[in-house]
Amino acid sequence: MVVLAASIIGKSGKALVSRQFVDMSRIRIEGLLAAFPKLVGTGKQHTFVETENVRYVYQPIEALYLLLVTNKQSNILEDLETLRLLSKLVPEYASSLDEEGICTSAFDLIFAFDEAISLGNKENVTVTQVRQYCEMESHEERLHKLVMQSKINETKDVMKRKASEIDKSKIDKNRGEKGGFMSMSSLDRIESSFNDMSISSNGSGFGSASGFGLSTDTESLSSKTKGRPPTSANAPPKGLGMKLGKTQRTNQFLESLKAEGEVIIEELKPSAIQSKGSLPPTDPVTLTIEEKLNVTIKRDGGVGAFDIHGTLAVQILKQDDGFIQLQVENRDIHGLSFRTHPNINKELFNNEHIIGLKDPKRPFPCGQNDVGLLKWRIQGMDEAAVPLTVNCWPSVSGNETFVNIEYEACELFDLHNVVISVPLPALRESPGVRQIDGEWRYDPRSSTLEWSVLLIDSSNRSGSMEFVVPPADTSVFFPISVRFTAASTFSDVKVTGVLPLQEGPPPKFTQRTQLITDNYQVI
CATH class of the missing domain: 2.60.40.1170 (Mu homology domain, subdomain B)
Structure with missing residues (x-):
């Protein structure tokens, strides 16, 4: 049997969905489909119509026709079996069995027809298998989505905890600002905040604080409880406590990112930048x-x-x-x-x-x-002058993928701070490194394994690493990026x-x- 084309035609003769399976001109296919409504007589119960060159095998579906165009040498029983399979697929992918529903789901129907018929021949598949093939579910994709959802949930939990801490600090602050009564816990908290402050000699500069704005009354109270004479330091500027609290929350958030493996590039303080830039070169x-x-x-x-x-x-x-x-x-x-x-x-x-x-x-x-x-x-x-060559050998065995990586360095250079970055599929846990010449680090954000070697010289011109991950396609581990420096050119x-x-x-x-x-x- 050879199916030339499959189509869904309205009662008016208009082809709503058409899929060609053999090498034929578009004009020939359109001519065959246009001739079909003239060949179908009213009141006939036949499921096929033959002409000099082709056979039309069709089935009415409410106000539509499901049509197969085959050659006359094909087996009519196989044609009917193919037609029956397609008739089961149409309700699965069409939103409604009318012209509007068929046109809306045209691409899904074409993809389903492609899974059922290949190069004009019927595939030995079921409706469930066609649905599975069209969905194209990926284990790596599901795993990646699960990892991303878990990170989102963890971030939401951190946000809730931070919000509750902020609300609690606001309540404690409001209690401390009320005149008259003050609890011992609030007094101890203010005393610790005051002791942590570094006040400049002129009494107007503050080095650090815990996030509370202190007034002169609170200062005098703290001085009396400690048995010290009151100081002449002024109160912090308005909004200083809010700014310091914000800085503290930002630092905690950065620390949580570092704990997850994120690389954080911290900004240098202006004083550090000025001191570094002010150092002149040693020679003219x-x-x-x-x-x-x-x-x-x-x-x-x-x-x-x-x-x-x-x-x-x-x-x-x-x-x-x-x-x-x-x-x-x-x-x-x-x-x-x-x-x-x-x-x-x-x-x-x-x-x-x-x-x-x-x-x-x-x-x-x-x-x-x-x-x-x-x-x-x-x-x-020449290829022999490449400073460092890296070979990657991934192989799938059962439910694991074994990856062996080796490097070879030429004798022209001694390489410093070598980092070989290997991309990995999305993982729930770090890869299992079984053997390595050097050190390794896994970045879960970018799903990259970094192999670091501090120095490659005559003592270690070659090295290797082996790790294990879940089953994955071998192309996932490329491209591999390499970084290093050398003291000669x-x-x-x-x-x-x-x-x-x-x-x-x-x-x-x-x-x-x-x-x-x-x-x-x-x-």
Whole structure:
């Protein structure tokens, strides 16, 4: 049997839903469906009509026709069995057995027809199996939804507890503000709050408090109970208690996020930022040489992309030290191309490898910011020069997925702070790590396993890790992201000397070199 098309046709002859199963032109299918209402006579009980080329097998459904168009060589019994299966599927997916209901559920009916008929042949399926196939339920999706719902419920519980604590603190505060009577618990709470405060020498600055605004009457009462003379400190500004309480709640919320495994980047205090920025460089001239790696490694072997971008920047503190030129050396490596800043003398650099301004009477810019002088790019590197290769071997065995990951580092570099991030399916619990060379951390928010190695040198050029998770597709564990740094570069660009353009000795200089990853993945 070969089913050419399946369709639901109204009594007016209009095709509401039509699905083609073989390679035929659209005009041919539309012609066959348009000819069907003319062939069906009124009052006839036959379930099929034959023409010279095709056979129409149909069944009335209230005000509609369910129609199969087959070739004449097909088995009529199989045609009727297929028609019976489709007639059971139509009420399952159609909201109502009229033209409006059929048009509304057109896509669902087409998907159900596709599960029942494949390439013109009937599939050995039931209505329950077709419904299951169309729903496409995923165990990973259900598990992810359960994890998300549990997190939402936990957050709601935390919110309720915080709200009750805030209401309780408001009630205690209102009791303390009423004149006349004060309980011993409120008095002890105010005394502890007062003792925790750090008052400046002029009596107007507060270092910390527990969230209560204290008046001078409360202060004098606390001083009398402690046997100390009253102080002249003024009351806190209006709203200070509210602000401090808000800060305390924010800190508690951040601590709860940290307990769940969330990485929180805390802002530095202004004093800390100022102190850090106020530290000047140790030498008058500071040179920064940096190379960034863009590497894509294929999971089946080979390198998809291997690109290196480098920069040379200078920081000069005083203008008098800016009248200099820089002598540069580099390794002779294939595919290395340089590009200088527009204000740099290109001929001088190309002929003598000296970085100097076009106008030697002008100094290099001075200040706290780095000034870029030279850029370079390396392309066409060999696969053997990749600093770190990562291989992932996932395999499903029963109700578990065993994942083995190994790294191999080349001998050109010693890698620092290596982090290999492996994506995982949504998990209720942390993965079971059975063996690892280094340390690991699981982030439940992003469902990522981070494998950390502090240093990779000659003692550990290779390492491995093995962990177990529930059954999952092998593609879930990709792409794998890699981060690391190194103290040397591919091009080995370095400044060998500073040449002064004025009388006097050359200024002292410091040189910092590093290799970092910009985009390093295993796909």
